[in-house]
Amino acid sequence: MAELTTLEEGIAGTVHDGDSVALEGFTHLIPFAAGHEILRQGRRELELIRMTPDILYDQMIGMGAAHKLVFSYGGNPGVGSLHRFRDAVENGWPHPIELEEHSHAGMANRYAAGAARLPFAVMRGYVGTDLAPVTRVEPITCPFTGEELVAVPALRPDVAIVHAQEADREGNVQLWGIPGVQKEAVLSADRALVTVERIVEALTPQPGGVVIPSWVIDAVAHAPGGSRPSYSLGITARDNDFYRFWDKLSRDRDDFESWMQTHVLNTVKAP
Amino acid sequence: MATTTEPATSGEVQTVVAARRLEHVRSVFIGVGRPSTAAILARMVHNPRLVLVYESGTIGAKPFHIPLSIGDGELAETADAVVSVPEMFNYWIGPGRVQVAFLGAAQVDRFGNLNSTVIGDYEHPKTRLPGAGGAPEIAACCQEVVVIAPHTRRTFVDRLDFRTTVGYGDGPGDRERLGFRGRGPTAVVTDLGVLEPDPDSRELTLTHVHPGVEVEDVREATGWALHVDDEPQRTPPPTPAELSALRELLSR
Numbered sequence: 001m002a003e004l005t006t007l008e009e010g011i012a013g014t015v016h017d018g019d020s021v022a023l024e025g026f027t028h029l030i031p032f033a034a035g036h037e038i039l040r041q042g043r044r045e046l047e048l049i050r051m052t053p054d055i056l057y058d059q060m061i062g063m064g065a066a067h068k069l070v071f072s073y074g075g076n077p078g079v080g081s082l083h084r085f086r087d088a089v090e091n092g093w094p095h096p097i098e099l100e101e102h103s104h105a106g107m108a109n110r111y112a113a114g115a116a117r118l119p120f121a122v123m124r125g126y127v128g129t130d131l132a133p134v135t136r137v138e139p140i141t142c143p144f145t146g147e148e149l150v151a152v153p154a155l156r157p158d159v160a161i162v163h164a165q166e167a168d169r170e171g172n173v174q175l176w177g178i179p180g181v182q183k184e185a186v187l188s189a190d191r192a193l194v195t196v197e198r199i200v201e202a203l204t205p206q207p208g209g210v211v212i213p214s215w216v217i218d219a220v221a222h223a224p225g226g227s228r229p230s231y232s233l234g235i236t237a238r239d240n241d242f243y244r245f246w247d248k249l250s251r252d253r254d255d256f257e258s259w260m261q262t263h264v265l266n267t268v269k270a271p
Numbered sequence: 272m273a274t275t276t277e278p279a280t281s282g283e284v285q286t287v288v289a290a291r292r293l294e295h296v297r298s299v300f301i302g303v304g305r306p307s308t309a310a311i312l313a314r315m316v317h318n319p320r321l322v323l324v325y326e327s328g329t330i331g332a333k334p335f336h337i338p339l340s341i342g343d344g345e346l347a348e349t350a351d352a353v354v355s356v357p358e359m360f361n362y363w364i365g366p367g368r369v370q371v372a373f374l375g376a377a378q379v380d381r382f383g384n385l386n387s388t389v390i391g392d393y394e395h396p397k398t399r400l401p402g403a404g405g406a407p408e409i410a411a412c413c414q415e416v417v418v419i420a421p422h423t424r425r426t427f428v429d430r431l432d433f434r435t436t437v438g439y440g441d442g443p444g445d446r447e448r449l450g451f452r453g454r455g456p457t458a459v460v461t462d463l464g465v466l467e468p469d470p471d472s473r474e475l476t477l478t479h480v481h482p483g484v485e486v487e488d489v490r491e492a493t494g495w496a497l498h499v500d501d502e503p504q505r506t507p508p509p510t511p512a513e514l515s516a517l518r519e520l521l522s523r
């Protein structure tokens with residue numbers, strides 16, 4: 001059963017130095033508040049896993065919290081580059097980072113295999129590209145048809161963290177809108193933390209709602225606005241201006257560090 | 272905001288030409304930027320029943336505004352169906368249910384292969400680009416691919432620094448050998464003209480030049496000895512209806 005807790009206690013109880021951590025949310029419902037709390041608690045040497053690193057991992061990489069990044073698209077959606085990610089890869093600042101990259105289809109299948117507790121997933125993909133030789137995929141022959149396919153290894157993060165619109169007092173979670181790969185991420189991980197916009201007496205079924213039962217989650221933390229500048233459909237709107245602002249601010253190391261100091265490290269989350 | 276009496280810019284022509292390719296298409300897979308603008312324009316002026324599919328899992332989205340990201344709220348709120356990422360790739364993209372895919376890239380070669388990973392060496396890149404995203408499987412599986420890219424020597428290169436996405440590989444027979452189900456790139460729409468693969472050699476060939484552009488301009492902006500069709504056609508200029516719809520869309 002999920003324990004209803006604060007964001008500070010939720011992060012302290014689930015995320016440790018050296019863990020592999022997947023903070024998921026495909027453009028929508030990105031768990032920014034949880035990522036920021038990981039930074040405030042000073043976690044280091046993390047293996048960060050996420051299909052689309054987005055601004056959140058740009059911040060975590062720029063603050064030196066990650067030794068490795070597992071991903072499939074490292075851009076600022078609709079705007080351009082992630083400058084802290086680029087600086088780490090191109091110049092090793094603040095320190096070099098190991099990359100393991102895949103296609104979206106590969107990452108999605110790796111999560112699904114992890115959720116199913118299978119060792120790998122089978123797909124058509126990667127062949128003929130320069131990606132295949134630099135990442136972890138292997139050819140596999142279909143035992144029924146003889147077709148040559150590709151195997152991608154299951155993702156089994158130590159911790160998955162996702163954001164959702166609501167949870168009930170038992171810790172059952174419901175999210176709606178773009179569902180991304182959040183359910184798969186939660187089910188693939190050893191430990192799972194969910195931050196939510198609101199705690200309700202009872203979940204009201206939503207069109208397209210994805211319900212994650214309390215008993216596969218370790219902790220639920222109330223974090224209103226916790227996906228900003230991403231969004232929680234129906235509750236907060238995506239702050240497209242911030243995504244554009246970040247493109248300018250994050251180009252400069254000093255500007256970046258001073259912004260993070262003021263807006264992330266020196267802030268205290270209300271309990 | 273430009274009025275319709277002002278002549279179309281090369282970027283506007285590119286968007287209008289891309290939109291025209293969707294006139295008789297059932298479904299199109301799109302990323303953000305010019306591809307998304309072109310597909311929304313196509314729904315406005317050519318094909319109101321066109322199904323827009325975004326990587327975020329929104330199928331049949333009907334955005335009024337041009338979205339900044341592929342996951343903007345308006346896409347989910349207006350979609351016929353919203354599905355998870357594994358479902359998007361395994362049930363919709365993989366089996367080739369989506370007819371046309373619009374893709375962009377930092378580099379394009381003569382066989383329509385694409386690079387969106389690095390400029391320079393992979394281990395020590397000069398420029399680290401975002402990476403593959405959905406492109407490799409989209410290009411392998413959608414029934415056809417239309418590449419949309421700015422026409423410069425920086426983009427149209429003799430040799431890719433990294434082959435992220437396969438077009439026609441090293442030439443005829445490669446897609447079949449790799450087991451791809453989609454036909455591959457049927458056109459590359461640039462701000463100077465349209466390139467289409469030669470039916471035999473699969474090499475991109477200049478078939479259309481946009482208004483005000485000369486064949487020599489296109490050769491000059493291409494990083495290899497560009498094949499030119501015997502009689503390249505002149506792209507019909509944007510109609511007043513196309514141009515006013517595009518400008519109205521951009522001003523929303």
